[in-house]
Amino acid sequence: MTTTLTRPVSTVAFPRLALVHYRYGFLETVRVPMAVLGTMLFPALALLFFVVPQRAVAGDPLAAAAATAQLAVFAVMSTSVFTYGIGVAEDRAQPFDPYLRTLPAGPWPRMVGRVLNGTTWSLLGLVPPILVAVLLTEASIPFDRFLLSVLLVMLAGIPFLLIGLTIGYLMSSKAATAVAQVVVFPLAFAGGLFLPPETFPGWLDTLSTFLPSRAARDLVVSAATGADLPATALPVLLGWTVAFALLTAYAYRRDEGRRFH
Numbered sequence: 001m002t003t004t005l006t007r008p009v010s011t012v013a014f015p016r017l018a019l020v021h022y023r024y025g026f027l028e029t030v031r032v033p034m035a036v037l038g039t040m041l042f043p044a045l046a047l048l049f050f051v052v053p054q055r056a057v058a059g060d061p062l063a064a065a066a067a068t069a070q071l072a073v074f075a076v077m078s079t080s081v082f083t084y085g086i087g088v089a090e091d092r093a094q095p096f097d098p099y100l101r102t103l104p105a106g107p108w109p110r111m112v113g114r115v116l117n118g119t120t121w122s123l124l125g126l127v128p129p130i131l132v133a134v135l136l137t138e139a140s141i142p143f144d145r146f147l148l149s150v151l152l153v154m155l156a157g158i159p160f161l162l163i164g165l166t167i168g169y170l171m172s173s174k175a176a177t178a179v180a181q182v183v184v185f186p187l188a189f190a191g192g193l194f195l196p197p198e199t200f201p202g203w204l205d206t207l208s209t210f211l212p213s214r215a216a217r218d219l220v221v222s223a224a225t226g227a228d229l230p231a232t233a234l235p236v237l238l239g240w241t242v243a244f245a246l247l248t249a250y251a252y253r254r255d256e257g258r259r260f261h
Contacts, residue, residue: 060138074193
């Protein structure tokens with residue numbers, strides 16, 4: 001019996017376990033309608049109320065595409081930080097969590113399932129703003145640019161995924177909720193996701209270039225519109241990704257050490 005319990009999970013069982021965790025996480029989210037509505041509707045409502053009425057923007061194909069790209073980045077960023085930050089913190093507060101972490105499968109099937117769930121909701125969160133842009137603005141981009149933009153917005157969400165995991169493993173559920181809100185909205189505003197950076201004063205525009213939200217925004221807008229990509233965008237995204245990958249690993253080990261040793 002001891003040998004069975006300590007045997008590592010096989011490569012065949014790993015994807016099956018990951019899919020079980022994914023299905024459980026997805027159903028858990030669906031059972032909270034406000035979580036679904038908040039994830040999917042806020043970026044579309046921002047586009048509807050702040051972009052569509054501005055005919056100079058909504059009537060310009062490139063400007064409308066850029067505005068949609070900005071809010072697509074916000075959709076992925078907010079979904080990542082809230083899903084992983086608050087979700088992980090809430091799971092850690094449940095008595096079932098320590099039990100799962102003692103099983104021989106290890107943390108990876110559950111982590112992969114969590115990432116798949118967050119990715120699913122990030123993709124679903126892109127649908128409403130894209131529909132608003134298609135139906136109510138003149139936004140128009142070639143199909144290949146559209147596919148590239150969707151791919152890049154998901155890749156640009158990686159540092160925000162890691163930020164969410166760091167928050168979730170370092171903080172209690174109540175603290176994680178507050179910190180996630182404090183992180184998301186200032187990053188969104190200063191990163192040019194609500195207002196284009198061209199409207200910023202010089203000092204804010206300079207500061208903004210060092211934020212992951214601005215780098216993600218510049219990357220996706222460049223893909224969607226063909227605008228020049230600032231030289232700072234990729235190094236900034238890579239730097240934040242590496243930094244928060246290290247912080248996530250530290251936060252996980254710290255939580256594991258406190259609760260199991």
